[in-house]
Amino acid sequence: MHMLQDITKLIQLQERDQRIRALQKDLKDIPTMQTRAKMQLAGDQAAVDAANLAMKEVEVKIKNIQLDVQTRQTSIKRLHDQQFETRKNDEFAALGHEIKRYEADVTKLEDGELEQMEALETAKAKLKEAQAKLAATQVRVNEELKNLEERGVGVKNRLEDLNAERAKLAEPIDPDSLDLYTRIFIKKGDAAIVPMENAMCGGCHMKVVVGVIQSLKQSEKLTQCEACGRILYLVE
Numbered sequence: 723m724h725m726l727q728d729i730t731k732l733i734q735l736q737e738r739d740q741r742i743r744a745l746q747k748d749l750k751d752i753p754t755m756q757t758r759a760k761m762q763l764a765g766d767q768a769a770v771d772a773a774n775l776a777m778k779e780v781e782v783k784i785k786n787i788q789l790d791v792q793t794r795q796t797s798i799k800r801l802h803d804q805q806f807e808t809r810k811n812d813e814f815a816a817l818g819h820e821i822k823r824y825e826a827d828v829t830k831l832e833d834g835e836l837e838q839m840e841a842l843e844t845a846k847a848k849l850k851e852a853q854a855k856l857a858a859t860q861v862r863v864n865e866e867l868k869n870l871e872e873r874g875v876g877v878k879n880r881l882e883d884l885n886a887e888r889a890k891l892a893e894p895i896d897p898d899s900l901d902l903y904t905r906i907f908i909k910k911g912d913a914a915i916v917p918m919e920n921a922m923c924g925g926c927h928m929k930v931v932v933g934v935i936q937s938l939k940q941s942e943k944l945t946q947c948e949a950c951g952r953i954l955y956l957v958e
Contacts, residue, residue: 726941728899729955731891732915738888739907745877745884752874759866766856773852777845780838787835794824794831899944906952915953926950 798821805817892900906914916924918938923930928949937945944953 728895728944729915729941729953731895732899732903732953733955735888735891735895735903736907736913736915738884738891740913742881742884742888743911745881749874749877749881752870752877756867756870759863759870762863763856763859766852766859769852770849770856773845773849777842777849780842780845784835784838784842787831787838791828791831791835794828798824798828902944903953910950910952913952915955916947917957918947918954919957923947923950923952923954925952930954 801817801821801824805814805821808814808817895903903914910925913925918924918930918935921930921935922928926947926949928947931948934945934948934954937943938954938956941956946952947954
């Protein structure tokens with residue numbers, strides 16, 4: 723009778739162990755899932771950085787055009803002063819030509835500046851769009867991370883409960899039986915104790931030999947499948 727009690731307790735113990743193992747795997751997967759969630763931000767962040775850089779490049783172009791315009795205007799002012807001071811007609815005319823050349827430059831530069839101003843508006847709009855997309859992703863990722871965090875806490879609490887239940891169940895089991903069960907469970911990774919149905923092992927699905935069936939029916943000791951080593955129990 724004692725062996726049958728052990729079998730019943732081992733089946734209950736295994737049920738806890740299988741849940742513990744599944745939860746431990748869950749817990750181990752959480753950091754990977756957190757990393758994956760954070761990686762969603764990388765692409766959107768890169769798009770924001772690229773849009774920001776493009777906008778800065780346009781701003782630099784505008785700044786350079788404005789500096790060029792300033793330089794030309796300083797030259798125009800200087801030439802006007804020289805015109806004002808000269809008494810010679812040909813010199814006055816030559817200075818006038820130079821002034822016109824600089825003024826044409828200024829017009830051309832200012833046209834270019836207008837184009838760049840339009841490009842700047844487009845670049846700003848693109849940046850805004852990229853920032854909005856990043857913000858939306860950030861909200862989604864934060865939510866995901868919060869859920870994973872909560873899930874981790876929940877899993878840890880459930881594991882504590884299950885481990886306590888397991889310890890209680892393991893206490894009355896014969897130490898040798900418990901030791902054998904534990905070794906097989908660690909090695910097999912799925913189940914250490916399985917039913918025998920239709921003279922077949924519920925673990926490896928191999929036919930069980932007559933000697934093993936007899937031993938099971940006598941139920942004086944734990945009986946193992948000769949093929950896979952798992953502990954067998956009879957399904958009535």
